[in-house]
Amino acid sequence: MSNAQRLTRSEQELESSSFRTDVLRGLTARRKSLPAKYFYDAAGSRLFEAICELPEYYLTRVETALLTRIVPEVAALIPQGAALVEFGSGASVKTRLLLDAAPQLDFYVPIDISEAALGDAARTLNAAYPTLTVLPLLGDFTAPIALPKPVRQRPVVGFFPGSTIGNFAPAAAVDLLRSAGTLLGQGAQFLVGADLVKSPSVLVPAYDDAQGVTAAFNKNLLARINRELGAAIDPDRFRHRAVWNATDSRIEMHLVSLQDQTVEIAGRTITFAAGESIHTENSYKFTVAGFTALAEQAGWRVQASWTDADFPFGVFLLAAPDA
Structure with missing residues (x-):
C-alpha cells in the first residue's frame, strides 16, 4: 500500500504471534475472553462502518x-x-x-x-x-x-x-x-x-441490532481465528449476546456456545460447555x-x-x- 507504512516481515510475524498468544490465553482462561482490538481486520472494519449506519447505533x-x-x-x-x-x-x-x-x-x-x-x-x-x-x-x-x-x-x-x-x-x-x-x-x-x-432500552439495541450486523461483527472474530490460526470453529454454534452491566456501568458483548463442543486452535484443544461465553468487548x-x-x-x-x-x-x- 503506497500511502501507509507497511509492516516488515518480522513485524507481520510478531503481530501474528501476538494474535495467537492472545487467543490461546483468552480461550484457555477460566472465564474465556478475546481482546476487542482484534475485531478490526479488513472484514471487521467494513462491518463496523455498516454498524455506524444502523438506526439503533x-x-x-x-x-x-x-x-x-x-x-x-x-x-x-x-x-x-x-x-x-x-x-x-x-x-x-x-x-x-x-x-x-x-x-x-x-x-x-x-x-x-x-x-x-x-x-x-x-x-x-x-x-x-x-x-x-x-x-x-x-x-x-x-x-x-x-x-x-x-x-x-x-x-x-x-x-x-x-x-x-x-x-x-x-x-x-x-x-x-x-x-x-x-x-x-x-x-x-x-x-x-x-x-x-x-437507559438500557437504548443501550442494548445499539449493540444487538435487529439486522444482525453487530452479531456478524462479533462472530467475525471466530472467522479470523479460523483463517489466521487454522481453526475450524463453526460460528453457527455460537450466538451473539449484548447485556447491560449496571454495576460496572458497561455494555458487554459475548459469544455464547450453543452446545458442548471442542475445537482445535493452533495445536491446542479448546472445550466449550453449552451456555459458556467468550467475553469479547466492554463499552463503558x-x-x-x-x-x-x-x-x-x-x-x-x-x-x-x-x-x-x-x-x-x-x-x-x-x-x-x-x-
Missing part, C-alpha cells in the same frame, strides 16, 4: 451532530501549524469536520490497526485536502509507537472519537490516556468523545464527573467540554498540565 449520529455544533469553538483552540493525530482513524469521517474548520492544521496523522481502512482514508483525504500533509501510521495505539519525525516539533492535537475509550476498563483507560500524553508530547491537546450513561458509559476524574488521574486537565443534553454524549478537550 446512535453513537455516530449523536457525536457527529455534537461535533458539527461545537467544531468552531474547538478549531479556535487549535494552534497554527499544528498536527492532528487521530487514534483508530477508520474511515476518518468525523475528521473532516475538524479539517474543514481548522485550515491552520498542517499535518494529519491517522493511526489504525487496519491497513485497508488506513489506506482508504489516507487516499481520500490526500485528494480532498491537497495542502494537508497526510502521514498514515499503521499500528496499535495501545502499544508503544512514535509519531512521524516531521510532526514532533509541531503543536499536536490528538483526536479520539467514537467513545472508543469506553472499550477499556477504568485502569486500562487511565493507562491509555497517560500513554497518549507521552505520545502526543508536552503541551498537547486531546479531543476525546465519551458516551454517557443512558460515563458521567461528566466520572470522565473528568479519569482524565485527571492520567495527568490531563479538562480544558473544555460539551454535551448533548437531549441524547447524553460528551466531547472533552483535554490539555496537558503544561499546556
